[in-house]
Amino acid sequence: MDREIFVKLWLATAAISLFPLCSIASSNSQELLQSNIDIHNKASLRRGARLYMNHCAACHSAKFMRYERLSKDLEIPPEIVMSDLVRFGATRLSDAIPAAIDPKVGEKAFGIAPPDLTLEAKYRGTDWVYSYLLGFYKDSNAPTGYNNHLMANVAMPWVLASLQEATSEAEFKDQMRDLTNFMAYMSEPIRPFRENFGKYVLGFLMVLLVSVRLLKNEYWRSLNE
Amino acid sequence: MSLREAASNLVGWVDYRLPIVKTWKTHMSEYYAPKNFNFWYFFGVLALVVFANQVLSGIWLTMFYVPTAEEAFKSIEYIMRDVSSGWAIRYMHEVGASFFFIVIYLHIFRGLLYGSYQRPRELIWIFGMFIYCLMMVEGFLGYVLPYGNMSYWGAKVILNLVGAIPIIGEGLQIWVQGDFVVGSATLGRFFALHVALVPLILIVGIFLHIVALHQVGSNNPEGIDIKAHVDADGNPLDGIPFHPYYTISDLTPVVIFLILFFACVFYFPGGGGYFIEPPNYLPADKLSTPEHIAPVWYFTPFYAMLRSVTIDSFGLDAKVWGLIIVSGAMLVLFFLPWLDRSAVLSMRYKGWPSKIMLMLFAVSFVFLGVLGAKPADWAPAWVAPALTTIYFAYFLAMPVYTKLEKTKPVPGRIGAKSG
């Protein structure tokens, strides 16, 4: 009886303590679109890589991402990487992705130097990046003619405006999902492998769990007799 | 000569020169532990497991990490991308740090629950608190090393706090950070302390903690002294040899722990922004302050106390008062064994006031932790001081409520009907 009250008491303590923790977990101030990326979808990553190299790498560097890695992970033959993706002063497969413009020049041109994007998807989260890319709208007061829902008075020119106009809304969303997916990959190239490999480690530990439990029963049997 | 004989000869040879057999017996095969350990008793062993993980993964990281302002952040990305299995080692170290604190908080809570700090285990508790303080230092030093933007600004906030100490503060701050600003000099010394000095002292602390424990023996959920009833050989009737019983049964919680741990390493390595805070994906930048500077989650209860004072008074800065309160909050824990005047150990036999105070204490600590993770204006200004008051009330009122409350009679033997 007393024991029961005691257990209830500490369950109550745990429940009360967990309550504010939940509020931590669900405290997202901004309404973001869901990116629903699939980091294991290589075709999507390859499309994203192309979009990134064609439209973003002019201004943004990705100084921790090497072409070589990209070629291997996304299964793009090195010749194709060399001819289609390596540019802006990069000459070798082992180079990291540079920006075409010098950050100082970028700062002069846009007021803010275009930031390095290698870890952007980790810093802001993929939903944020996706929402940002879909968040540009026409604004005649903005110097570039475009503004952004997530970043008021954004300094980045909306470089995909013509692409957005030329494609259907659904198709453009898919492309932005591919681009976001690629940025997620770039922020942590090991992630697809990590998620696959984790299954084997956890599977092994489950088997180990059963065997150590059986071992314990074996040892403790004599004690209980 | 058979293999078995050879082995036994070897043991004999060593034992003649080094007391391995006696040590094994004293601490393992003839160390009698209460037979009724429960869930709460797993966390000591788990703390050893995470500590081993931190040391091993940490040593690997030192092979590639570069402690300079220019290279630190880059070297971490190098580990994550170019060092083979570097990502796994780094995640094990980083997730391990948070798991270490989860385990230690539960380990300490067990102590509060079963009166494990009470006579005759005061020294075990003191060594434990000493370890806990060192762990906080170790955690802080480690968090600065990757030199992300939160590393930088977090270090600045804490070092400026040192600078706020009257008279000696300014000089002390410069001495600790090794320069007029946080930079390469700071990283160099933090690295040395984080990988060498603090872990060395921790190892000594853990050693003393366990030797002291084995000297008096473990407490148990009933708070019954098992040494009071012994058999003809002098062994406790309610005890069982630690080896093989607990060495084998501890494997289960260890494996369950590893499952949770590796689930995080492989599927949740950033801990939802709580193990690695998002600004730490940007390199340190002295021109760009993160929107909201918060320490890692395991410091947040103390951070909330630090911020709870907002007005200067008695000629001292609010910051200094915050510092005094936090130091008090840590210091008072050391005195716990002498604040508890109860005749019984376990919460099972203590009175209602003790139970309610422990519950209030636990809840206030968690709420303080939430406050500390949020911007200062997230909750009304009275909340943090109120919770801080509850925190201190648990300790400062303890001599009174533990002395006056009605306790229940403790049975002499484990498993006997409680009266």
Ligand code: HEM
């Ligand atoms: C590196 C950190 C630590 C390690 C490796 C460690 C290890 C252990 C181990 C192996 C035990 C025996 C098993 C158990 O009772 O759970 C133990 C017991 C104990 N520890 Fe720790 N510990 C650590 C930190 C602490 C801290 C921070 C405290 C709190 C101040 C603490 C207080 C105690 C107490 C009071 C006991 C005796 C418990 C009892 O007999 O009921 N320990 N510790």
